[in-house]
Amino acid sequence: MKSIGINGYGTIGKRVADAVSAQDDMKIVGVTKRTPDYEAKAAVEKGYDLYISVPERESQFEEAGIEVAGTADELFEKLDLVVDCTPGGIGAQNKTDIYEKIGLKAIFEGGEDHDAIGSSFNAEANYADNIGEDYVRVVSCNTTGLCRTLKPIYDISGIKKVRAVMVRRGADPSDVKKGPINSIVPTTEVPSHHGPDVQTIIDDINVMTMALLVPTTLMHTHNIMVELEDKITTDDVLDAFENAHRVLPVQKSLKLGSTAEIMEYAKDLGRSRGDMYEIPVWKESVNIENGELFYMQAVHQESDVVPENVDAIRAMLELEEDGEKSILKTNKAMGIL
Amino acid sequence: MKSIGINGYGTIGKRVADAVSAQDDMKIVGVTKRTPDYEAKAAVEKGYDLYISVPERESQFEEAGIEVAGTADELFEKLDLVVDCTPGGIGAQNKTDIYEKIGLKAIFEGGEDHDAIGSSFNAEANYADNIGEDYVRVVSCNTTGLCRTLKPIYDISGIKKVRAVMVRRGADPSDVKKGPINSIVPTTEVPSHHGPDVQTIIDDINVMTMALLVPTTLMHTHNIMVELEDKITTDDVLDAFENAHRVLPVQKSLKLGSTAEIMEYAKDLGRSRGDMYEIPVWKESVNIENGELFYMQAVHQESDVVPENVDAIRAMLELEEDGEKSILKTNKAMGIL
Amino acid sequence: MKSIGINGYGTIGKRVADAVSAQDDMKIVGVTKRTPDYEAKAAVEKGYDLYISVPERESQFEEAGIEVAGTADELFEKLDLVVDCTPGGIGAQNKTDIYEKIGLKAIFEGGEDHDAIGSSFNAEANYADNIGEDYVRVVSCNTTGLCRTLKPIYDISGIKKVRAVMVRRGADPSDVKKGPINSIVPTTEVPSHHGPDVQTIIDDINVMTMALLVPTTLMHTHNIMVELEDKITTDDVLDAFENAHRVLPVQKSLKLGSTAEIMEYAKDLGRSRGDMYEIPVWKESVNIENGELFYMQAVHQESDVVPENVDAIRAMLELEEDGEKSILKTNKAMGIL
Amino acid sequence: MKSIGINGYGTIGKRVADAVSAQDDMKIVGVTKRTPDYEAKAAVEKGYDLYISVPERESQFEEAGIEVAGTADELFEKLDLVVDCTPGGIGAQNKTDIYEKIGLKAIFEGGEDHDAIGSSFNAEANYADNIGEDYVRVVSCNTTGLCRTLKPIYDISGIKKVRAVMVRRGADPSDVKKGPINSIVPTTEVPSHHGPDVQTIIDDINVMTMALLVPTTLMHTHNIMVELEDKITTDDVLDAFENAHRVLPVQKSLKLGSTAEIMEYAKDLGRSRGDMYEIPVWKESVNIENGELFYMQAVHQESDVVPENVDAIRAMLELEEDGEKSILKTNKAMGIL
Known part of the structure; x- marks a missing residue:
């Protein structure tokens, strides 16, 4: 039973904590928090030991009636591995300033650069490459989404070129400060950084x-267009998606024709926090014309990377050598279809 | 163990089904559905027997791979009570066309008129009045919300007059057809129907x-202004809210300053479907000036009435004489704070 | 022909510039800008001389191809009066740091505190009080909106007490950074500051x-409830609104039942920038019950104060002694109904 | 001075009416309307003679105080050409049921099928082909947008293949019934109909x-990827866009980085109704990599086709033989940059 900690109990961190807790070969020893807010309160109510990143704020947590178990540094000493879910850029600093100094294995999220961490991870695509690694980056929600569906196509047909337009949500559901309220805001750096990031996984x-x-x-x-190497059919692609891990073909004709209806479906399935860990692909959108495959998929930005974090822990701590076995074990524990 | 059915397994129906299933004195025997969509699919995956309202559509369900247990009429014969969660207005028709003819007790939702059903229900305010009743309407999400917080104030101070402005969400989360996208749409019938509906509970x-x-x-x-009979303090009101059932005082200062953050909190609490059954009241908004109380509250339109349905079942089937005991029993089973 | 300048050519400033330009007794000598953006470009294209608030940035304007006429200080020397449309709080600083030192009359907007400026202005309610004044605050869009419709009611009936719930837009149309995207965010300071601000006009x-x-x-x-002194009818109120300046009764039944349709109507009327200077009141919402008047109105946050600025200039520079005459003159020049 | 009528004075119809009125070789004789709403009221206030499509409703118009000049059929007799701006599909019916019978030339909008009308129009691409035609379809806002920027690229380089992802607004600004409020709704028919529609113009x-x-x-x-025939540079493309008619390169760096800011810019330019007739292209997004051109553009769905309607009138009535001259004449009259 390996001892895991979460540094940064926020949108991703709290989900990884729950996913780790659902496994039988690892457990959460503690989580860290900077601010005494309702997330901190809910963490303690849920039974997680809470360690604070800014020791001077202990009295603030006390005033808010939130029990503190110690400081982040005290937590790190008790761990086999830390999952760093701090905001983008902080993780790389923590790597050099803290984890390397005390010899603590660490996972980082997609907000960090590949080069700063050294290794990037997607369970289906490169589990084996990360066995025993000390520092691993689980790629971003968007890169994870692209890898999940491109890998099976790559395996059955080969891929000449991929073009994708990523339509991104403006803010996370609980973020009320960020807009836009009524506008489309293009990312005018074209091509965007998402493409090259896929190459950190499938080079x-x-x-x-x-x-x-x-x-x-x-x-x-994601609106995806794939120039295929081999001649395959739409059914070949649908089969490949059905057989892929963490890919969920859905049908508009069953009233799953939008991101909102998919989120409702995740709730109907009884998922923790209503999360959708899989990448839903709209079956009706899958179509090959003149050797080019078109399809549309959705990405639940808060949760698709969560099972990947669990698998990364298993690879890095050498709990399981076979990626496929880890994926199935994680999926079963999390109720993934 | 009483046998309960759900007629209309949609937004409210599926939640009542889960809430009933969580109790130890009642169970779901089956649910009805008109259309073979993902909700129907998820119902069967969850283990509910699915009965179809339009027998002619059986082949459509078969094609969609959704197992059908029988017709709605066949379901009704097996029940001690049906919870009718069909769209507004259909319930009253079902009452005269079906339930009265076969002598089946039935609960209706807030889309029906009080007069068409005969009795209206809120667990805290009038449980006792509904013991043994055959046809009961659980009042709407908004009326339930008003009753939940007005009753405790009424009890400690008396109320001269209430003024409230109800800011309503444009559509349910999974409804992608309805707008507005970027507009405020006033209901120009002023005063609106919400006020008189409260009087069906507290006359x-x-x-x-x-x-x-x-x-x-x-x-x-809801933005609420209450002219008080007696001289009470803000602390009296906060105490009354803390002690009331299914009212949840929340603090903006703990980052719960919006409906989005409250919805996130419900997820953090591990609630089924991320539901918030309680009426959150913003503590910072509670204020008395010159004998008038001001406060702001939120209403989760999909779920606040769900525990009320459970209590209504208990009253109508005389499973429990004491409303307080039923409320506590329901709350415990559903994880309500 | 009085010489007017605009300090801060943004959302309000550019509209005041155009409104002043439409009059025959005042003209725009120049406008100031801090940043070389499209608003600055459009100002020059429109023929306004552009003065820069941060002299060091002259080269930035040059690079962007935007012609600069001089510095803000140079502009101020040429003026009879400056309209300060800088962000809230900066105006009061400018008053003491600049305008008082050089003896320049100045108008400020609703983001400033009444006490910092000394006098507050609404054309209909207190034009006469501001004749010859040196420093005047045109009250905010919301306070202006409340004054516009409360004054006529006050005049025909007297008012015991007003309660209003202000439903505010999250951000201006071109502000893509601010949210919320999908949330209601209550202002938990209750009562809010809007009520007292009305008293700076009608005490x-x-x-x-x-x-x-x-x-x-x-x-x-605005959702407004008015306890009336005298017994009047709904028709009395509708008449008062019809006769009031800058109040526009509109009918939901003619497809003007939302803020979006009203904005479209303003475009159809050929208004500059599609602005709605009047306060639209939904006729269907006007209703008296038991001596209390209810009604709903909308406020175009970017433009309702614009004609007030013109009238304030006339009062302060003693161009017209009679407020009514100034209002009619301003209205005619701006195409106000 | 040719006599033009508008059948269907709605979102597009009212704009075409104003655009025609701004020309010196054609005039609006009348417009038709089915419903006595604020648009009808504004039409009359603006000076257009209003003809009603449903003669039986004359009394409804009278009650709403809207003056009626006659019936639609009476209007058609007075015209040299009618612009049919009725909802999609109705136009084709009107063609066979009305216009062909009375020998009236007619323009249709993009909601009609190419085959039902016979000829499709874009001023830049195929003006000459439509000279003297009796029935012409001005292609949809999206097809117009694609033609405007693809034509200049086609002319300088040749095009192997175009891929485009069209991110569409959910509803027109004044449409408060349609959603989605908080969802992305993919059009799962892939490829969509937009591509083939371009081929009705550039085959x-x-x-x-x-x-x-x-x-x-x-x-x-529109997010556009173009495989080029010839080796050209980003500057070549930017030059081509600068020189193209009704294409407006804009800079994110001048705070025009979103559709909302572009709409504000159109207001700042003093455009009627705040319309943006040109296709704005984000300069920063224009980029060529390995012989493939990437760029992003926006389309003002309510207005980009409006000047095309004017040019189509000129071609069909043989008022001008040279498309370029017509474009320049239309642009000048409408204030297009």
Whole structure:
């Protein structure tokens, strides 16, 4: 039973904590928090020991009636591995300033650069490469989403070139400060950074991406066009998606024709926090014309990377050598279809 | 163990089904559905027997791979009570066309008129009046919300007059057809129907309401002004809210300053479907000036009435004589604070 | 022909510039800008001389191809009066740091405190009080909106008490950074500051307000309840609104039942920038019950104060002694109904 | 001075009416309307003679105080050409049921099928082909947008293949009934119909499109990838866009980085109704990598086709033989940059 900690109990951190707790070969020893807010309160109510990142604020937590178990540094000493879910850029600092100094293995999230961490992770695509690694980056929600569906296509057909337009939600559901309220905001750096990031996982795929922000909080969507190497059929692709891990073909004709209805479906399935860990692909959108495959998928930005974090822990701590077995074990514990 | 059915497994129906299933003195025997969509699919995956309202559509369900247990009429024969969660107005028709003819007790939701059903229900305010009743209407989400917080104030101070402005969400979260996308739409019938509906529960409260629609899917909010009979303090009111059932005082200062953050909190609490059964009241908004109390609350339109349905079942089937005991029993089973 | 300048050519400033330009007794000598953006570009294209607030940035304007006429200080020397449309709080600083030192009359907007400026202005309610004044604050869009419709009621009936709930747009139309995208955000300071601000104009009206933010960019709406002194009818109120300046009764039944449709109507009327200077009141919402008047109105946050600025200039520079005459003159020049 | 009528004075119809009125070789004789709403009222206030499509409703117009000049059939007799702006599909019916019978030339909008009308129009691309034609379809806002920027690229380089993802606004600004409020809704028919529609104008361009709806009312955006025939540079493309008619390169760096800011800019330019007739292209997004051109553009769905309607009138009535001259004449009259 390996001892895991979460540094940064926020949108991703709290989900990884729950996912780790659902496994039988690892457990959460504690989580860290900077601010005494309702998330901190809920963490303690849920039974997690709470360690504070800013020791001077202990009295603030006391005033808010939130029990503190110690400081972040005290937590780190008790761990086999820390999952760093701090905001983008902080993780890389923590790596050099803290984890390397005390010899603590660490996972980082997609807000960090590949080069700063050294290794990037997607369970389906490169589990084996990360066995025993000390520092690993689980790639971002969007890169994870692209890898999940491109890998199976790559395996059955080969890929000449991928073009994708990423339609991104403006803010996370509980973020009420960020807009836009009524506007489309293009990311004018074209191609966007999403394409090259896929290559940190599958290095010989050529992926060109464009991205934009829209006024929704629910999910991103990806509009994907793939020039195929081999001649395959739409059914081949649908089969590949059905057989892939953490990919969920859905049907508009069953009233799953939008990100909102998919989020409702995740609630109906009884998922923790209503999360959708899989990448839903709209079956009706899958179509091949003149050797080019078109499809549309959605990405639940808060949760698709969560099972990947669990698998990364298993690889890094050498709890399981076979990626496929880890994926199935994680899925079963989390109720993934 | 009483046998309960749900007629209309939609937004409210599926929640009542889960809430009933969580109790130890009643169980779900089956649910009905008109259309073979993902909700129907999820119902069967969850283990509910599915009965179809339109027998001619059986082949459509078969094609969609959704197992059918029988017709709605066949279900009704097996029940001690049906909870009718069909769209507004259909319930009253079902009462005369079906339930009265076969002598089946039935609960209706807030979309029906009080007069068409005969009795209206709120657990805290009038449980005792509904013991043994055959046909009972659980009042709407908004009326439930008003009753929950007005009753405790009424009990400690008496109320001269209530004024409330109801800011309503434009559509339920999974409804992608309805707007508005970027507009405020006032309900120009002023006062609105919400005030008189409170009087079906607490008959001597004078409540004047105004209502409007805004572009959000998450929760309604109520902006309430109460002219008090007696001289009480803000602390008296906060105490009354703390002690009331299914009222949840929350603090903006702990980052719960919006409906979005409250919805996130419900997820953090591990609530089924991320539901918030209680009426959150913003503590910072509670204020008395010159004998008039001001406060702001939110209403989770999809779920606040759900525990009320459970209590109504208990009253109507005489499973429990004491409303307080039923409330506590329901709350415990559903994880209500 | 009086010489007017605009300090801060933004959302309000550019509209005041155009409104002043439409008059025959005053003209715009120049406007100031801090940043070389499209607003600055459009100002020059429109023919306004552009003066820069941060002289060091002259090269930035040059690079962007925007012609600069001089510095803000150079502009101030040429003016009879400056309209300060800088962000809230900066105006009061400018008053003491600049305008008082060089003896320049100045108008400030609603983001400044009444006490910091000394006098508050609404053309209909207190034009006469501001004749010859040196420093005057045109009250905020919301306070202006409340004064516009409360004054006529006050005049025909007297007012015991006003309660209003202000439903505010989350951000201005071109502000893509601010949220909320999908949430209601209550202002938990209750009563809000809007009520007392009305008293800077009509001192013996007791106005209690509550406020909240919603995800729209178009207009605020006010839900107003007025306890009347005298017995009047709904028709009396509708007549008073018809006869009031800058109040526009509109009908939901003619498809003007939302803020979005009202904004479209303003475009159809050929208004500059599609602005709605009047306060639209929904006729269907006007209703008296038991001596209390209810009504709903909208406020175009970007433009309702614009004609007030013109009238304030006339009062302060003693161009016209009679407020009514100034209002009619301003209205005619701006195409106000 | 040719006599033009508008059949269907709605979102597009009212704009075409104003655009025609701004020309010196054609005039509006009358417009038709079905419903006595504020648009009808504003039409009359603006000076247009109003003819009613449903003669039986004359009394409804009278009651609403809207003056009626006659019936639609009476209007048609007075015209040289009618612009049919009725909802999609109605136009084709009107063609066979009315216009062909009375020998009236007619323009239709993009909601009609190419085959039903016979000829499709874009001023820049195929003006000459439509000279003297009796029935012409001005292609939709999206097809117009694609033609405007693809034509200049086609002219300088040749085009192998175009891929585009069309991010569409959920509803027009004044449409408060339609959603989605908080969801992305993909159009799962992939490729979408937009690509083939371009070929009704430029027949040898291969355009593959995907489309989706998002919760905004302002503009569509297009994310475009063009495989080029010839080796050209980004500067060549920017030059081509600068020189093209009705294409407006804009800079994010001047705070024009979103559809909302572009709409504000159109207001700042003093455009009628705040319309943006040009296709704005974000300069920063224009980029060529490995022979493939990427760029992002926006489409003001309510107005980009408006000047095209004017040019189509000129071609069909043989008022001008040279398309370029017509474009320049229309642009000048409408204030197009």
